[in-house]
Amino acid sequence: MNVPTHLQYTREHEWLKVLDEATALVGITDYAQNSLGDITFCELPKPGRKLRCGETFGVVESVKAASDLFMPIDAEVLEVNPVLTSAPETLNKSPYDDGWMLKIKILNRAQLPGLLSPEAYEKHLGA
Amino acid sequence: MSSLRRTCLHEFNAARGARFVDFAGWEMPVQYKSILDEHRAVRAAAGLFDVSHMGEITVRGRGAGAFIDRLVTNDISRLTPGGVVYSPMCHPGGGVVDDLLVYMRAPEDYLLCVNASNTAKDHDWIRRNAGDFSGEIEDQSAQWGLIALQGPQAPAILEKLTPVPLRELRYYRFAEAPVAGVLCIISRTGYTGELGFELFVPWAQAESIALALEEAGRPHGLVMCGLGARDSLRLEAGFSLYGHEIDDEITPVQAGLLWTVKLAKSVPFIGRDALLREKTDGPARRVVFFRTGDRRIIRPGTPVLAGGTTVGRVLSGTLSPVCNEAIGSALVDAPAASDGLGVDVRGQRVPLTLCKPPFVTLPKQH
Numbered sequence: 162m163n164v165p166t167h168l169q170y171t172r173e174h175e176w177l178k179v180l181d182e183a184t185a186l187v188g189i190t191d192y193a194q195n196s197l198g199d200i201t202f203c204e205l206p207k208p209g210r211k212l213r214c215g216e217t218f219g220v221v222e223s224v225k226a227a228s229d230l231f232m233p234i235d236a237e238v239l240e241v242n243p244v245l246t247s248a249p250e251t252l253n254k255s256p257y258d259d260g261w262m263l264k265i266k267i268l269n270r271a272q273l274p275g276l277l278s279p280e281a282y283e284k285h286l287g288a
Numbered sequence: 289m290s291s292l293r294r295t296c297l298h299e300f301n302a303a304r305g306a307r308f309v310d311f312a313g314w315e316m317p318v319q320y321k322s323i324l325d326e327h328r329a330v331r332a333a334a335g336l337f338d339v340s341h342m343g344e345i346t347v348r349g350r351g352a353g354a355f356i357d358r359l360v361t362n363d364i365s366r367l368t369p370g371g372v373v374y375s376p377m378c379h380p381g382g383g384v385v386d387d388l389l390v391y392m393r394a395p396e397d398y399l400l401c402v403n404a405s406n407t408a409k410d411h412d413w414i415r416r417n418a419g420d421f422s423g424e425i426e427d428q429s430a431q432w433g434l435i436a437l438q439g440p441q442a443p444a445i446l447e448k449l450t451p452v453p454l455r456e457l458r459y460y461r462f463a464e465a466p467v468a469g470v471l472c473i474i475s476r477t478g479y480t481g482e483l484g485f486e487l488f489v490p491w492a493q494a495e496s497i498a499l500a501l502e503e504a505g506r507p508h509g510l511v512m513c514g515l516g517a518r519d520s521l522r523l524e525a526g527f528s529l530y531g532h533e534i535d536d537e538i539t540p541v542q543a544g545l546l547w548t549v550k551l552a553k554s555v556p557f558i559g560r561d562a563l564l565r566e567k568t569d570g571p572a573r574r575v576v577f578f579r580t581g582d583r584r585i586i587r588p589g590t591p592v593l594a595g596g597t598t599v600g601r602v603l604s605g606t607l608s609p610v611c612n613e614a615i616g617s618a619l620v621d622a623p624a625a626s627d628g629l630g631v632d633v634r635g636q637r638v639p640l641t642l643c644k645p646p647f648v649t650l651p652k653q654h
Contacts, residue, residue, distance in 0.1 A: 201583055202585070204634075
């Protein structure tokens with residue numbers, strides 16, 4: 162499984178990429194897309210929505226199953242990747258780049274160190 | 289997965305990237321690269337499926353045809369050697385023990401192709417209902433591999449490997465002839481709605497046949513397909529799947545399979561009285577097919593609502609890769625089986641548009 166070293170992770174297989182002091186991107190990992198198989202639908206929140214760390218922010222569906230998405234930190238949604246509405250299979254093809262889900266405003270930077278490092282996430286996958 | 293059974297093509301499938309799941313006690317390929325791509329490949333070109341988990345039961349000897357006619361709802365007496373017929377096999381109450389294909393190999397020599405999940409149950413059922421039939425009833429599942437070659441390119445691929453004039457082999461007919469030098473049953477049947485064949489192959493030689501098909505199929509865009517695509521293809525075509533549209537409780541009358549129930553045939557078959565009564569009175573519930581115009585898949589078990597009342601449940605649901613919308617089937621109370629039905633998906637009402645399958649334009653089979 163591809164676990165890029167420049168991202169942070171959750172145990173529920175989301176990734177977070179800090180862009181600057183105040184913003185970050187959120188998506189699902191290569192492991193997540195691979196386990197789900199063909200992704201057919203992706204439901205994401207509207208910009209402006211505030212979510213707490215661990216709160217469900219959306220759903221991703223594959224032919225096999227529907228799976229909840231969990232917010233890695235307290236955040237406000239700034240942008241939603243418009244590609245995923247019409248082409249949710251982008252999540253299979255490019256989970257870390259074209260398949261980003263949300264651009265968020267970081268509301269509590271103190272939570273960032275609580276996320277998994279790439280090494281810790283790989284260990285989590287191996288467990 | 290050590291206790292699961294493996295098909296004769298297990299290594300062949302694994303080497304081609306199969307992702308395996310437990311299906312009816314078998315370790316079966318559910319997909320290779322992508323269910324959606326495999327599905328589209330079958331509609332556009334051709335797909336190769338290992339369905340060797342399916343059961344084969346032979347019924348042979350004096351009176352075999354009449355005996356099978358007592359077991360199944362369709363009319364076996366009209367078969368000629370080389371003919372195939374699809375039929376439910378029912379309980380006395382009308383519920384379905386299994387649905388199967390009956391192959392007439394010679395007079396009083398039949399092969400029944402049954403669902404993997406039901407093979408042992410069927411074998412037992414057939415023996416228990418043998419009555420005065422004294423011929424042979426044998427579970428030959430361990431001897432037969434089954435390879436489905438489906439899609440518009442299927443004849444072009446297979447004709448390179450067999451002397452049988454395939455264009456003359458009509459729908460629901462079969463030939464016993466070599467494929468890649470191995471004697472097989474070549475059946476013009478399938479579970480996708482496409483032009484295609486199902487090949488009953490000797491278990492030990494399945495891999496050499498699969499290799500030959502793969503080689504012959506390469507210039508035709510042949511793709512390895514798993515059970516995932518098999519399920520979405522059959523649902524798009526509107527074919528019933530045992531355990532979904534039919535089961536021990538859901539009768540052929542309810543499932544819209546009345547065309548397979550020959551109430552007038554001369555042999556009084558198991559379930560006839562119950563099915564006749566249900567046909568006369570009208571079934572209390574019915575299997576309907578629906579589309580949603582939305583990509584959210586409606587999962588089996590989801591309650592079907594009319595207003596605020598639950599009037600049924602979803603039996604099958606998937607995304608049609610061709611229509612690009614959710615399709616499915618549901619079992620609903622007969623009076624409610626009309627417009628105005630819906631389901632709840634994560635707190636949102638999704639209306640169901642009832643329709644008559646197939647959901648896609650399929651080739652005319654003859």
